[in-house]
Amino acid sequence: MNPAAGRGAHPAVLAPPTAVGAAPSAPRLRSRLPGLRGRAALALTAVAVVLTAAVAVGVWVFATQYLLFQRQSATLGQAVANASLVQRGLPAEGLSRAQLLSQLPRETGSVSLLVDDGEWNTTSLRIGHDELPESLRTAVQEGIPSRQRIAVDGDPYLAVGIPLAGLDDAYFEVFPLRELDNTFRVLGVVLTLSVFAVAPVSAAVGWWVTRPALRPLDRISAAAAAIAAGDLSARIDPRDDPSLVPIAASFNATAAALEQRVRADARFASDVSHELRSPLTTMLNAMSLVEAYADDLPSDGREALALLRSEVRDFERLVADLLEISRADAGNADLVLEDVRPAALAREALARRAVSGRGAVELNVRSDASDVVVRADKRRLERVLRNLVDNADTHGGGLTAMTVERTPTSACIVVDDSGPGVPEAERSTIFERFARGSGSARASTEGSGLGLALVSRHVQLMGGSVDVTDAPGGGARFVVRLPADGGTEGEP
Amino acid sequence: MGSSDAMARAVLIIEDDDRIRRIVSITLRREGLEVTEAGSGEEGLARLAERPYDIVLLDLMLPGRDGFEVCREIRRVSTTPVIMVTARADSHDVVAGLEAGADDYVTKPFVAKELSARIRALARRTRASGARPRVVVGNLEIAPQDGVVTRDGEVVPLTKTEFKLLAELAAERGRVLSREELLERVWGYDYFGDSRLVDVHVRRLRKKVEADPANPTIVTTVRGMGYRLPE
Numbered sequence A: 001m002n003p004a005a006g007r008g009a010h011p012a013v014l015a016p017p018t019a020v021g022a023a024p025s026a027p028r029l030r031s032r033l034p035g036l037r038g039r040a041a042l043a044l045t046a047v048a049v050v051l052t053a054a055v056a057v058g059v060w061v062f063a064t065q066y067l068l069f070q071r072q073s074a075t076l077g078q079a080v081a082n083a084s085l086v087q088r089g090l091p092a093e094g095l096s097r098a099q100l101l102s103q104l105p106r107e108t109g110s111v112s113l114l115v116d117d118g119e120w121n122t123t124s125l126r127i128g129h130d131e132l133p134e135s136l137r138t139a140v141q142e143g144i145p146s147r148q149r150i151a152v153d154g155d156p157y158l159a160v161g162i163p164l165a166g167l168d169d170a171y172f173e174v175f176p177l178r179e180l181d182n183t184f185r186v187l188g189v190v191l192t193l194s195v196f197a198v199a200p201v202s203a204a205v206g207w208w209v210t211r212p213a214l215r216p217l218d219r220i221s222a223a224a225a226a227i228a229a230g231d232l233s234a235r236i237d238p239r240d241d242p243s244l245v246p247i248a249a250s251f252n253a254t255a256a257a258l259e260q261r262v263r264a265d266a267r268f269a270s271d272v273s274h275e276l277r278s279p280l281t282t283m284l285n286a287m288s289l290v291e292a293y294a295d296d297l298p299s300d301g302r303e304a305l306a307l308l309r310s311e312v313r314d315f316e317r318l319v320a321d322l323l324e325i326s327r328a329d330a331g332n333a334d335l336v337l338e339d340v341r342p343a344a345l346a347r348e349a350l351a352r353r354a355v356s357g358r359g360a361v362e363l364n365v366r367s368d369a370s371d372v373v374v375r376a377d378k379r380r381l382e383r384v385l386r387n388l389v390d391n392a393d394t395h396g397g398g399l400t401a402m403t404v405e406r407t408p409t410s411a412c413i414v415v416d417d418s419g420p421g422v423p424e425a426e427r428s429t430i431f432e433r434f435a436r437g438s439g440s441a442r443a444s445t446e447g448s449g450l451g452l453a454l455v456s457r458h459v460q461l462m463g464g465s466v467d468v469t470d471a472p473g474g475g476a477r478f479v480v481r482l483p484a485d486g487g488t489e490g491e492p
Numbered sequence B: 001m002g003s004s005d006a007m008a009r010a011v012l013i014i015e016d017d018d019r020i021r022r023i024v025s026i027t028l029r030r031e032g033l034e035v036t037e038a039g040s041g042e043e044g045l046a047r048l049a050e051r052p053y054d055i056v057l058l059d060l061m062l063p064g065r066d067g068f069e070v071c072r073e074i075r076r077v078s079t080t081p082v083i084m085v086t087a088r089a090d091s092h093d094v095v096a097g098l099e100a101g102a103d104d105y106v107t108k109p110f111v112a113k114e115l116s117a118r119i120r121a122l123a124r125r126t127r128a129s130g131a132r133p134r135v136v137v138g139n140l141e142i143a144p145q146d147g148v149v150t151r152d153g154e155v156v157p158l159t160k161t162e163f164k165l166l167a168e169l170a171a172e173r174g175r176v177l178s179r180e181e182l183l184e185r186v187w188g189y190d191y192f193g194d195s196r197l198v199d200v201h202v203r204r205l206r207k208k209v210e211a212d213p214a215n216p217t218i219v220t221t222v223r224g225m226g227y228r229l230p231e
Helices: A005-015 A036-089 A097-103 A134-141 A178-228 A242-291 A300-331 A342-355 A376-393 A453-463 B018-030 B041-050 B069-079 B091-097 B112-123 B158-169 B179-187 B196-207
Strands: A112-118 A119-122 A146-152 A155-163 A170-176 A337-340 A363-365 A374-377 A399-406 A411-416 A465-470 A477-485 B010-014 B034-038 B055-059 B082-086 B102-106 B135-137 B140-143 B146-151 B220-222 B226-228
Touching: A036 A097, A036 A155, A036 A170, A036 A178, A036 B196, A134 A146, A134 A155, A134 A363, A155 A178, A178 B102, A178 B112, A178 B179, A242 A300, A242 A337, A242 B112, A300 A453, A300 A477, A337 A342, A337 B018, A337 B102, A342 A363, A342 A376, A342 A399, A342 A411, A374 A376, A374 A477, A376 A399, A376 A411, A376 A453, A376 A477, A399 A477, A453 A465, A453 A477, B010 B018, B018 B034, B018 B112, B034 B140, B041 B069, B055 B069, B055 B112, B069 B082, B069 B091, B069 B102, B082 B091, B091 B102, B091 B196, B102 B112, B112 B179, B135 B158, B140 B179, B158 B179, B158 B196, B179 B196, B179 B226
Parallel strands: A363 A399, B010 B034, B010 B055, B055 B082, B082 B102
Antiparallel strands: A112 A119, A112 A170, A146 A155, A155 A170, A337 A374, A399 A411, A411 A477, A465 A477, B135 B140, B140 B146, B220 B226
């Protein structure tokens, strides 16, 4: 046996509470960006719009150039043909200039003009000498065939000038470009609309297409969430998704390492606790034997024996609690859920307490709470009640009341004591391991320091919650809530 | 309760931890029991072969042949009540130990002084057995005075605890006995025993006395209440 085990364990356990209250709240780094899927869809949309716009511009440029080129060749051909007709017809029988022009074959809407010895003839009232720009007239009259886009009353035209044989003589023909412009406009509208239409369509397609693509991410996040919630056996199954294999492998390796460590820690605590049970058995029995001779001991010997007894009892409880909490840490593998009546268990807990010689405390059962049933692990719930009762008796100045009541969704077990209560600031830390309150009665060194931590662990494992408030009489009030079974019907 | 047990009960302790074995043996001797110590399973079985004991205190974590194996071996040769000592209160160990034939269990750390009352309760044959009449259920005959159960005239080999369990049910034939009542009557628990003791023993008992243990007709379960021997 190692005598240091008994001596060493106690001071460590009774070390003053560390600053557990200053648990840093993790800084929130989440940005306001849309989710990964949203961003992917957005990027896809942007790419689609840019590509479509580029294609549209290309189509526009090519189509307009090509159509314009075609139109220009056609008009030039006609103008040249007409010019040669005019050239040949000028010296002929006495046709007037106007007659000559009007006989020329022309497409609808085109206008012919003739300059002969400085005299202008035209087939249209709207288009005459003034409508042709100066530069065009000069160039043609200097013998250079030319063409130029002009606008007459806002309508687009193409003016083609062909110099004739005679000095200063020239033939002009003005072709309407309105139809071509209309074609361009329609083409432009169609292309623009198609660019705009691509945006929502590609966004929708992107959203739809990224769903299966990002589904592996859901699996990763589900596994991570499961581990965070305490299920250390959660793993990512890459299934048939090769892209998931590397991240799944590293995630699973990390999770396995974590699980192994936590299990090893829990097993260590459990092994330590088991190893301590044999020496503890010898100590308890040896002490009990020596106690038989207590009356023969001098008074200081009796006091020493009393101190020894108290330490051994604490040690016994610590070993039991250590085992219990290491089991809880190892997971809920041995959680045995059954239908349990909290009122019955609470009554038993009080009966146990009465057996151990404490004053009797009656159980208050609020109407309709007597047969409320919860799904719970009976052994764990018994432990929870025992620890709360012990806590009230050793740290809370004594148990004053125990109440069972029901709410629409849960069953509550309320344990009141007559101590100084738990200050607001300590209410979240009091359920931590080896946490010791600052209140005078609570700061006492009795108990293992694991009792309330166990209460919290066990209640959580059973899907419930526990918290502490003020009792009406001034002490602390611990409230255990467990989800009630829908067993009793017709209840509000 | 010492008055009705004037005769010193003989206890065999099989425990490899010298310190525990010594202190438990000292304590039980002071409680008026006659104690023999064995440091291993083999030694324990050897002692048991030399003379009868009223009770065996058996540690489950033994080097060499472990407690379960030793327990099964004891059951092969005797009906002596066995209290197993386990460091683990986990369901597996306790139920496995009871299935192996143990009659009761204690978990470390335990106080031997408190154990002596349970030892006496288990070592006792039956309560006020002399006044009890024979009971016949189907082809089964229970004779409390003789401590014998026969089926079609043949003796059914029951352990002392199995017999006590059956005798208590027979004495209150037709009435439902709760697990708590049975714990008190058979095992001598004043408060809050482990009801698994009752359930595992009923299971063991049925294997021996029922024609079809899966559909019991002699020891029947009354759901949520307990067990009963039908009229």
